[in-house]
């Protein structure tokens with residue numbers, strides 16, 4: 602691990618306050634502690650056992666505009682200290698842990714769903730929006746992004762993009778990287794790049810795909826143009842009992858190879874089946890989804906016909 606420059610904390614505080622104001626930056630111990638970790642299990646266990654020192658950031662900021670992010674990044678560059686983008690902090694790989702201190706940039710105050718273009722089926726959304734709120738905002742307008750990670754309630758769209766998150770309905774909608782038209786990113790030099798903008802490189806690497814999954818190491822994503830789908834008008838759920846896991850796998854393979862695309866297919870082994878059978882009420886076979894009617898009617902989720910999975 603390389604060490605960073607000596608940090609003049611008085612200057613850091615003064616300059617950050619000049620950029621975002623005193624209420625949207627903090628150097629208080631309670632905030633620095635909060636931003637010292639994500640949900641990486643090994644790290645959490647080590648903290649609990651007191652096995653390692655907690656690496657805290659020098660400061661935390663909550664910008665609301667791209668120009669504020671640019672100024673903070675330029676300040677960090679001038680001081681020779683790292684920046685750490687931070688969304689919901691639900692990452693499980695330690696990517697948001699400030700191992701060398703520096704400035705943690707929490708994106709959660711950049712949280713607007715700016716627009717949904719019904720012709721292109723593309724929305725423009727800020728990176729710090731909470732995943733569940735994003736889906737609800739889209740659903741109110743008759744759309745879905747279709748990415749439902751188990752952590753949807755505690756993660757951000759920017760975090761999904763930075764980690765290439767995959768959701769429960771990815772069989773139908775794809776993983777997050779399949780749904781991105783373009784990103785707005787602030788680089789480590791403080792430049793603003795739009796990967797789908799007029800100046801995008803016509804040759805050379807695909808910057809969108811390069812930045813996806815880069816865990817904040819190549820830049821901070823401030824907003825994204827994402828592909829949306831009409832929200833489903835009907836959700837149909839089916840459960841089938843099979844003799845063993847191998848038979849279940851064969852059935853699923855046949856379904857997908859026939860070109861059928863259920864929104865999700867899950868296979869439970871014997872133990873999971875037993876555990877899931879506790880405390881569940883019988884559900885209706887199909888649920889009509891209430892809410893705004895989507896502008897086009899192709900959103901119904903395909904499902905296996907009642908009875909048996911296709912052979």
Ligand SMILES: Cc1cc2nc3c(=O)[nH]c(=O)nc-3n(C[C@H](O)[C@H](O)[C@H](O)COP(=O)(O)OP(=O)(O)OC[C@H]3O[C@@H](n4cnc5c(N)ncnc54)[C@H](O)[C@@H]3O)c2cc1C
Pocket residue numbers: 639640685686687688689690691692693695696697708728729749750751752755756757758759760761762763764765766767768769816817818820821822823
């Ligand atoms: C209970 C639980 C269930 C989970 N289920 C799933 C699941 O079903 N599928 C799945 O894929 N993952 C899952 N995860 C992992 C985690 O939720 C995902 O990786 C999620 O995408 C992280 O989003 P976040 O906003 O919390 O990001 P954070 O944890 O804040 O950050 C994750 C990484 O992305 C970087 N980053 C965050 N925001 C930005 C940004 N705007 N620009 C650039 N870099 C950024 C951070 O620096 C860090 O490296 C789960 C985690 C938990 C705790």
